[in-house]
Amino acid sequence: MRPYRVGELTPLPGHWDGLSDTSDGTNGPLRYLVHRDQRGNVDGIANLRLPWSSTADKAGTLVVEALEATNPTAYHALWSVLIDFDLTKTVVAPGRPRDEPLRWMLTNPRAMRITRQSDNLWARLLDVPLALTRRSYDTPGELKFTIDGDRMCPADNRTWRLRADGASVTCVPTSQVADLTITIPALSSLYFGGMSAHDLAYAGRITPHTDGAVGQLARLFRIDPEPHNSFGF
Structure with a gap:
């Protein structure tokens, strides 16, 4: 799978060694x-x-x-x-x-009812440009975003320009004005493609600076089906 x-x-x-047909x-x-x-x-x-x-x-x-x-x-x-x-x-x-x-x-x-829900998949980006260029994007686009407040990996604290066009993906530092500011936990939550950029923006984790920036972020990162890990780690 x-x-x-x-x-x-x-x-x-x-x-899988513990699988058995005994009671x-x-x-x-x-x-x-x-x-x-x-x-x-x-x-x-x-x-x-x-x-x-x-x-x-x-x-x-x-x-x-x-x-x-x-x-x-x-x-x-x-x-x-x-x-x-x-x-x-x-x-x-x-x-x-x-x-x-x-x-x-x-x-x-x-x-069908969901009676209990918990997270079973967690990510924390350490090297932002490497992580973002190693994943794929179903929707082509470009976005400039600023990260600040990352005390663990201060090299991530700058403005980046992410450009995705099919198999070609680049993420490089830029001096251009950012479309939005995002925290590293929010970007990490978006990384696998199952989190709502809209919800993160309402929670104060994303601050848009241009019209449509949150929507563009959502379109770039969203995937279908949603991410899932079936057995934990």
Whole structure:
């Protein structure tokens, strides 16, 4: 999945060694679904459990511990099995991406609820020009921005001109007037492409100096689908 989603990492050696089909207390045994394409290549997997319950009113919960698919066909097929599992009333899926397409598969999209949300991906830019020229940009554009207040990496405290045009990306110091001023935590939050520049501006982390600067920043950095890290680090 790493080539298909920003934020995914290579797991540490031995990360998957604990997978087993034996019961784990009341969690029930771990079961596996594998989806293959027409050539027989694996393009999707899901791990699930059916926890044991001593009472009928708490029975019927299916827990999806992992689900990954490299294309919409595999994704749709795996979820179609899981949400139609026999004698199941509730499907619980921890650690899912914030932008889960499953909602739009359901006849009633409101049936899917987010019950808990926490961050699982964090970045802090140390070398601004190197970091910004090593990522890609779906939308071409140019933006001049000022960073100040970076006490850890004072070399970042200056005005930069970022220019992206397809595979050509440059980020160099400039003496021109900046379109906006941004804090290093805000720029780091935008780096993976899932944060709202609008929200950061309203929070006082971005100060625009020209009309449309925040919108241009948002268009440059935004990606689809949103970044996600499925297993932590």
